[in-house]
Amino acid sequence: MPLAGRNVIVTGAASGIGLATAQRFAREGANVAIWDLNEEGAQRSAAELQASGVKAIGSRVDVSNRKSVDAAVEQFHAKIGQVSVLVNNAGITLFQPFMETTEEQWDRVMLINLKSMLVCTQAVLPDMLAAKWGRIINVSSSSAQTGSARMTAYAASKGGVIGFTKSLAQELAATGITVNNVPPGFVDTPMLRNEGVAGLGVSVDAVAARSPMGRPGRPENMAAAIVFLATDDADYITGHTLNVNGGRYS
Numbered sequence: 001m002p003l004a005g006r007n008v009i010v011t012g013a014a015s016g017i018g019l020a021t022a023q024r025f026a027r028e029g030a031n032v033a034i035w036d037l038n039e040e041g042a043q044r045s046a047a048e049l050q051a052s053g054v055k056a057i058g059s060r061v062d063v064s065n066r067k068s069v070d071a072a073v074e075q076f077h078a079k080i081g082q083v084s085v086l087v088n089n090a091g092i093t094l095f096q097p098f099m100e101t102t103e104e105q106w107d108r109v110m111l112i113n114l115k116s117m118l119v120c121t122q123a124v125l126p127d128m129l130a131a132k133w134g135r136i137i138n139v140s141s142s143s144a145q146t147g148s149a150r151m152t153a154y155a156a157s158k159g160g161v162i163g164f165t166k167s168l169a170q171e172l173a174a175t176g177i178t179v180n181n182v183p184p185g186f187v188d189t190p191m192l193r194n195e196g197v198a199g200l201g202v203s204v205d206a207v208a209a210r211s212p213m214g215r216p217g218r219p220e221n222m223a224a225a226i227v228f229l230a231t232d233d234a235d236y237i238t239g240h241t242l243n244v245n246g247g248r249y250s
């Protein structure tokens, strides 16, 4: 149980990659908080973990709102303890031709995908600094690496996540806290099946055909990489971008 006794927050964990990550952390012995705008989903997923004997809580949290995040950290302290791992996973996508992208859409994507990094990380960093141990793992996107037409706001926000990761990793390098990011390619989640397929105008099978492995990633593939970055085995890895994309680099 390499993560026994670690206290983990996974944002956007009522669904998809976040849910698989919370479940994997629980299997590795960690205590887990599931944060999501979807309160019912967060509580249901936490209840399932509790039923298997894990210490888990599920809460409605808006990761872009400092008041909401601070209240959730207070609840975490009361019910679980000091935070040792933060997975900044919550995000939204946007498919929109560049010239039709409104300021409101741009701001919303930046708020949820990028400002959330500031708000959530600042809220938990004091715990990690006090413990001289911590893990911050951010979910970015391959769209920031390869570019993606009609996804300028989204790709820009995720490029920001990669720059944020590398910079904070250097600032914290001597503190026992590592900061890394995982950029998924195509992953079979509700986001891909709903917005992704509609936005790309192709079927999930057509998305799969673009992958050298002939299939999209599974949420569990992302979860395994994220959990590895939280272990002691990964303690000399920081500022890193761990590609989990089935070999799709363009």
Ligand code: NAI
Pocket: 011, 012, 013, 014, 015, 016, 017, 018, 035, 036, 037, 038, 061, 062, 063, 064, 089, 090, 091, 092, 093, 112, 139, 140, 141, 142, 143, 183, 184, 185, 186, 187, 188, 189, 190, 191, 192, 196
């Ligand atoms: P998903 O849509 O299945 O799950 C995202 C979760 O985030 C949802 O439960 C949603 O309620 C929650 N959420 C959204 N805004 C929130 C907010 N303000 N506060 C709290 N929770 C919020 O999506 P999926 O696919 O699991 O995505 C997870 C992450 O992976 C996202 O950051 C996404 O951008 C990234 N990603 C996903 C890819 C894919 O192909 N599925 C590809 C590249 C990146």
